Amino acid sequence: MAELMNQADFREALENAIKGKSANKSPFSIAWAEGKLTRAHLARWAENHFHYVGPFADYLAYVYARMPDRYTEAKDFLLSNMYEEEIGGDRHTDLLIRFAESCGTTRERVTDPDNMSPTTRGLQSWCYAVAMREDPVVAVAGLVVGLESQVPSIYRRQTPTLRKIYGFTDEEVEFFDLHIVSDEIHGERGYQIVLEHANTVDLQQRCLKICEIGAQMRLLYTTALFHDYVEGDISIAA
Amino acid sequence: MPIVTFHKNGEVFVGEVKPDTNLVVRAGIKQFPFPHLSYGCGMGKCAKCACQVLAGGEKLPEPNWKEQKQLGDRLSQGWRLCCQIWLTDDIELMQNTKAA
Secondary structure (H helix, E strand, C coil), X not given: CCCCCCHHHXXXXXXXXXXXXXXXXXXXXXXXXXXXXCHHHHHHHHHHHHHHHCCHHHHXXXXXXXXXCCCXXXXXXXXXXHHHHHCCCCCHHHHHHHHHHHCCCCHHXXXXXXXXXXXXXXXXXXXXXXXXXXXXXXXXXXXXXXXXXXXXXXXXXXXXXXXXXXXXXXXXXXXXXXXXXXXXHHHHHHXXXXXXXXXXXXXXXXXXXXXXXXXXXXXXXXXXXXHHHHCCCCCCCC | CCEEEEEECCEEEEEECCCCECHHXXXXXXXXXXXXXXXXXXXXXXXXXXXXXXXXXXXXXXXXXXXXXXXXXXXXXXXXXXXXXCECCCEEEECCCCCC
């Protein structure tokens, strides 16, 4: 029978829940890191990624609205994350589009929802469902800890490759640079919210489960990108 | 563990952080050097987190393209963008309200 964990043990459990399903292990991420993708593959990635991360502030806004008003700091953290995604500096999706354009696609193609794969639509729908229906603390665990906090480790691996192997300029890959910093802040804020407010055995267990599912969803999404756009073109090491 | 000595408007604040720490990430979750470190976008664009390194700068990696773009000549006077650096060793920084 599960017991209530202290914050240090709970954090370790959350990290372990994510670790086994890290999107770093998907064939798309491996091919990316090995420099085997073409700019056309990366363009398809950007056209899909836009529809997953583009509504992130929308997902958080649903969570924000349902977060109890007595959790002032948690609400402030969510609001800060939303602000930084959209208007804190450059809009993050504009930087994604800049990268997409350097891969040969267009803003119109990126923003057109008809260009995302069914699996991407599934991930986006899952994010909306979690934001609207789960306990808000559990939703933060799923969306911010389970998904967003993975981003720095993924981009730390991928960004040097984009410069050195794929030959992109600093400006073209700024989307990835900024996420190494901003998602680290956002992910940490997510951990703070979850560690403080998941204060029952049931909530802790639900947070662990949704982190695991969130990581699975991201892995599913990136794996599908490989099958949908890359598989017929290249092979990667097992 | 790196020791951070932070000068702000004539006051000095000292705190210990974990290795590989970004001070803007810490401030973003309201941990030292919060609330003393001013920052804005967290993406190397606004330069609100700019600080002058008083000691320990030799242990930092070379300024990246964003720092070069935002700080220009101030780099040679020891200025860095805190959002762009991860600390592994002790450092002494100064940030004055009108400095950024």
